[in-house]
Amino acid sequence: MRIVVCVKTNYDLQMVRVKGREPVLEALPYKVGDLEKNALEAALQLREGGLECTIVALTVAEANAKVKETMKEALALAADEAVVVNDPALAATDQAALAAAIAKAIEHTGGADLVLFGEGSTDNYSGLVGSRVAELLGLPQIGYARSIAVADGAVTVERSMDDMIETLQAPLPAAVTVVSEINEPRVATLMNIMKAGKKPLTELSLADLGLDAGAAAPQKAVLSNLAEEQDRKHIIIEGDAATAAAGLVDALVKEGVLGR
Amino acid sequence: MEKVDVIVVGGGLAGLSAAYGLAQAGLEVMVLERGDYPGAKNVTGGRLYTSVVRDLYPELWEGAPFERAVTREAISMLADGRMATFEIAAEEFGGRRPQSFTVVRAKLDQYLAERTGEAGGMVIPKMKVDALLTEGGSEASGAGGGPGASGADGGPGASGRVIGIRAGEDEIGADVVVVAEGVLGLLSSEAGLRERPAAADTALGYKEVIELPASVIEDRWHLNPGEGAAQLFMGSVTKGMMGGAFLYTNRESISLGIVVGMEQLRSRPDELESWQLLDELKTSPAVAPLIKGGEVIEYSAHAVAEGGIAKVPRLLGDGYVMVGDAAGLSLNALITVRGMDFAIASGYHAAQAIAAAKAAGDTSAAGLAGYERALRESFVLKDLQTAAKVPALLENQRLFTHYPEAVTKLMADIFTIGPGPTEKLSKTGFGGVRRSFLNLATAKDALSFRKI
Amino acid sequence: MSETPDETATAGAAAEAGAAPTIGTAPASGAAATTPAPMKIDAKLGLDVFKLDKEPHIVIDHEICRTVCAKKVCLTVCPADLYELDDSGDVIVNWEGCLECGTCLICCEPQALSWKYPRGEYGVQYRTS
Ligand SMILES: Cc1cc2nc3c(=O)[nH]c(=O)nc-3n(C[C@H](O)[C@H](O)[C@H](O)COP(=O)(O)OP(=O)(O)OC[C@H]3O[C@@H](n4cnc5c(N)ncnc54)[C@H](O)[C@@H]3O)c2cc1C
Ligand SMILES: Cc1cc2nc3c(=O)[nH]c(=O)nc-3n(C[C@H](O)[C@H](O)[C@H](O)COP(=O)(O)OP(=O)(O)OC[C@H]3O[C@@H](n4cnc5c(N)ncnc54)[C@H](O)[C@@H]3O)c2cc1C
Numbered sequence: 001m002r003i004v005v006c007v008k009t010n011y012d013l014q015m016v017r018v019k020g021r022e023p024v025l026e027a028l029p030y031k032v033g034d035l036e037k038n039a040l041e042a043a044l045q046l047r048e049g050g051l052e053c054t055i056v057a058l059t060v061a062e063a064n065a066k067v068k069e070t071m072k073e074a075l076a077l078a079a080d081e082a083v084v085v086n087d088p089a090l091a092a093t094d095q096a097a098l099a100a101a102i103a104k105a106i107e108h109t110g111g112a113d114l115v116l117f118g119e120g121s122t123d124n125y126s127g128l129v130g131s132r133v134a135e136l137l138g139l140p141q142i143g144y145a146r147s148i149a150v151a152d153g154a155v156t157v158e159r160s161m162d163d164m165i166e167t168l169q170a171p172l173p174a175a176v177t178v179v180s181e182i183n184e185p186r187v188a189t190l191m192n193i194m195k196a197g198k199k200p201l202t203e204l205s206l207a208d209l210g211l212d213a214g215a216a217a218p219q220k221a222v223l224s225n226l227a228e229e230q231d232r233k234h235i236i237i238e239g240d241a242a243t244a245a246a247g248l249v250d251a252l253v254k255e256g257v258l259g260r
Numbered sequence: 261m262e263k264v265d266v267i268v269v270g271g272g273l274a275g276l277s278a279a280y281g282l283a284q285a286g287l288e289v290m291v292l293e294r295g296d297y298p299g300a301k302n303v304t305g306g307r308l309y310t311s312v313v314r315d316l317y318p319e320l321w322e323g324a325p326f327e328r329a330v331t332r333e334a335i336s337m338l339a340d341g342r343m344a345t346f347e348i349a350a351e352e353f354g355g356r357r358p359q360s361f362t363v364v365r366a367k368l369d370q371y372l373a374e375r376t377g378e379a380g381g382m383v384i385p386k387m388k389v390d391a392l393l394t395e396g397g398s399e400a401s402g403a404g405g406g407p408g409a410s411g412a413d414g415g416p417g418a419s420g421r422v423i424g425i426r427a428g429e430d431e432i433g434a435d436v437v438v439v440a441e442g443v444l445g446l447l448s449s450e451a452g453l454r455e456r457p458a459a460a461d462t463a464l465g466y467k468e469v470i471e472l473p474a475s476v477i478e479d480r481w482h483l484n485p486g487e488g489a490a491q492l493f494m495g496s497v498t499k500g501m502m503g504g505a506f507l508y509t510n511r512e513s514i515s516l517g518i519v520v521g522m523e524q525l526r527s528r529p530d531e532l533e534s535w536q537l538l539d540e541l542k543t544s545p546a547v548a549p550l551i552k553g554g555e556v557i558e559y560s561a562h563a564v565a566e567g568g569i570a571k572v573p574r575l576l577g578d579g580y581v582m583v584g585d586a587a588g589l590s591l592n593a594l595i596t597v598r599g600m601d602f603a604i605a606s607g608y609h610a611a612q613a614i615a616a617a618k619a620a621g622d623t624s625a626a627g628l629a630g631y632e633r634a635l636r637e638s639f640v641l642k643d644l645q646t647a648a649k650v651p652a653l654l655e656n657q658r659l660f661t662h663y664p665e666a667v668t669k670l671m672a673d674i675f676t677i678g679p680g681p682t683e684k685l686s687k688t689g690f691g692g693v694r695r696s697f698l699n700l701a702t703a704k705d706a707l708s709f710r711k712i
Numbered sequence: 713m714s715e716t717p718d719e720t721a722t723a724g725a726a727a728e729a730g731a732a733p734t735i736g737t738a739p740a741s742g743a744a745a746t747t748p749a750p751m752k753i754d755a756k757l758g759l760d761v762f763k764l765d766k767e768p769h770i771v772i773d774h775e776i777c778r779t780v781c782a783k784k785v786c787l788t789v790c791p792a793d794l795y796e797l798d799d800s801g802d803v804i805v806n807w808e809g810c811l812e813c814g815t816c817l818i819c820c821e822p823q824a825l826s827w828k829y830p831r832g833e834y835g836v837q838y839r840t841s
């Protein structure tokens with residue numbers, strides 16, 4: 001059985017520094033997306049639970065040395081092999097084009113019995129890619145997975161809903177998107193990192209998949225994604241607790257927030 | 261046990277310089293670095309003397325991510341609300357081959373790691389080494405084997421040959437382990453390869469990185485584009501304690517920080533807190549204009565090895581060598597610290613010696629002895645030897661109180677026109693000089709200065 | 713359904729209360745005419761990236777602090793000002809904001825500290841130092 005885990009190689013968002021109102025992206029480190037780590041761990045646990053399977057980590061990204069380095073992390077964490085769809089045209093793309101490339105890449109590299117995604121990516125978190133890929137491949141899809149079991153050609157998934165836990169079953173092949181409660185991902189051990197360097201990593205261009213650069217062209221453009229600018233009043237109230245509390249009440253009354 | 265030729269513990273400048281040379285020599289080398297990337301845990305003041313390391317890996321320095329070539333040097337003495345600054349700009353500092361550059365470790369260390377990877381080395385970040393393994397299958401324990409004078413006369417004391425490392429559950433073997441873990445030496449002291457650092461031999465260094473536009477930096481320090489300044493402060497900034505403050509100009513930021521001896525810091529009678537020294541400096545009227553309009557973007561701290569040659573442990577033994585700060589190879593030249601050039605040079609020489617030892621099939625202490633010989637012939641141990649008297653001299657309180665007071669007072673006297681009649685300049689000047697500089701204590705200091 | 717994938721946080725303890733009872737308007741940042749008041753140490757630490765582990769990497773043997781230690785130097789030497797006394801007078805350390813300099817380890821003469829580097833992937837991560 002073949003499990004494909006779709007991994008977005010993210011900027012390490014915690015390392016982003018904001019200068020002016022723009023993030024400084026220069027020299028920023030990458031990492032495997034958080035929920036994708038959960039998806040990799042879920043695949044590993046299926047195998048440890050006795051499921052015979054090959055785990056493939058798949059990413060689609062612009063050409064970049066850091067992407068390949070980051071995929072070694074996925075190899076060290078769980079995967080047996082990695083596939084990188086690496087094409088400069090992917091530097092600016094959107095979820096629709098990305099999903100098309102992922103679907104093609106899965107077909108191209110031996111198909112999948114189970115495709116795992118994070119529910120959303122660490123940076124954009126649009127939560128679109130999993131569903132789009134499932135649609136393109138004609139697979140049943142189950143979202144918000146908090147547990148996954150595979151038996152008798154079917155996958156059984158507990159879904160974490162706001163006010164209930166739903167249990168669903170789908171025949172394989174299927175697509176599943178996971179949430180963080182599904183497991184606690186392990187950190188890569190030194191031995192596994194050393195082994196990861198020797199595991200196969202296949203690089204494909206869009207042309208290899210029979211797609212032209214136009215296929216990566218976004219159908220929508222992001223014009224701005226800044227947080228709303230707010231004017232602060234810059235009122236500082238100092239003093240010991242009693243004085244400060246009184247000062248705060250006065251200020252809030254004056255602002256019309258309290259009393260009247 | 262899985263095994264490689266060489267494991268380097270710590271991806272700082274010393275470790276990476278060793279790994280780069282080893283990879284170039286065709287050895288299988290693995291660097292283990294606990295930070296998210298090399299440089300993520302590292303702090304320096306900011307100036308690397310390339311003059312002494314340029315010939316070691318000439319191809320490395322051309323494209324290195326240096327900040328600014330230092331063409332302007334200044335020393336400021338602070339006392340009693342006065343600041344006297346001595347400044348020199350010299351063409352020979354800059355030109356085609358500048359003698360020193362300001363650097364940012366997150367950039368420089370990652371650059372070296374990338375070059376090491378290209379040369380065939382494996383650099384593994386986010387990986388902390390938990391122990392050095394010694395022969396007999398046991399982890400090295402702290403028992404026995406204190407450091408001797410630097411001499412390659414045997415293995416690591418009571419413990420046997422260093423045979424590898426443990427990280428988490430995994431044990432990996434190596435013919436040679438390069439100990440490049442930096443100043444705290446946690447693993448090597450645990451393994452009995454050196455002593456734990458003592459407060460008397462260690463300083464606390466901490467700094468702020470303050471962002472300023474390049475044009476402002478160039479205007480404020482009178483620099484041509486791409487050129488940089490180094491400014492050191494001594495005197496009241498450390499309140500009489502051994503140490504001083506530094507300011508280095510980067511491309512679009514400055515590094516402003518303090519280095520202060522730990523022994524003097526911890527034995528102060530008052531409640532002064534270490535971090536307050538920098539705030540006092542920043543808000544002092546003489547320094548505030550230098551950083552005006554700047555935005556602090558990072559705050560960092562690190563220990564500095566200041567024991568001098570007397571505290572350099574045994575540099576090698578069976579299956580291991582010690583490089584950089586881990587071996588105490590750092591020099592406190594009055595108020596500046598030189599450690600990065602020592603780290604790079606020791607890494608370089610370690611790589612050459614290990615490659616030779618591997619080729620000869622002898623990685624025992626005897627086989628690795630070329631490392632120590634090379635360090636003795638290079639500036640590393642020579643400069644440390646020359647400076648052997650410095651640590652003792654630095655404990656001399658007059659250096660950090662009396663002289664700054666005298667100099668600033670003298671300068672102030674010269675420029676002061678008071679309400680009464682002005683004294684003749686020669687009288688003012690000479691009176692000050694005689695009072696401050698010509699007495700028995702200062703004469704003794706002068707003698708000891710000459711030995712530096 | 714709200715998932716917060718990035719749960720790690722930057723450190724920064726609660727700010728202490730000031731002394732003088734004044735109500736004023738803070739100057740817009742950067743435009744201060746006079747020398748600005750020094751930045752609080754917590755604010756400085758807030759600029760750094762800290763990846764927080766679940767376990768502390770510094771553990772204090774309180775028995776030693778209570779019985780052997782005359783001068784509690786940890787309270788003054790730490791450049792991040794992370795040591796303080798708790799309500800019962802015991803020394804505690806806010807290890808989450810640790811800069812990993814080792815000063816407390818070296819300066820604590822009675823050796824009350826068990827001090828390790830945080831595991832890989834954790835602790836402070838400098839970007840421009
Ligand atoms: C390194 C990198 C840089 C990029 N830079 C830009 C840019 O500058 N401008 C731009 O418009 N677009 C860029 N993209 C491409 C693209 O816009 C985003 O990847 C896409 O928008 C994904 O949407 P999302 O993150 O909201 O995915 P979601 O739908 O929230 O992701 C859900 C899940 O889908 C899977 N997934 C998501 N993305 C990928 C992927 N790339 N490969 C494999 N699996 C994936 C993961 O399992 C993830 O958990 C970049 C992509 C990458 C990888
Ligand atoms: C404030 C300050 C100002 C200074 N100013 C200057 C200056 O202007 N010029 C100058 O030349 N020198 C200066 N120095 C000294 C200089 O920075 C050091 O000498 C130099 O950084 C030493 O390099 P190193 O590679 O030996 O050690 P480090 O740079 O400390 O590298 C050690 C590496 O080992 C890693 N490590 C440690 N333990 C482990 C473990 N168990 N597992 C995995 N990895 C581990 C660390 O993360 C680190 O990356 C200054 C130092 C300070 C603190």
Ligand code: SF4
Pocket residue numbers: 772776777781782783784785786787803819820821822823824825
């Ligand atoms: S200096 Fe050491 S022994 Fe003393 S209070 Fe601090 S931690 Fe405890």
Ligand code: SF4
Pocket residue numbers: 561789790791792793794805807809810811812813814815816817
């Ligand atoms: S290691 Fe440094 S920053 Fe961390 S608690 Fe100790 S003194 Fe403070």
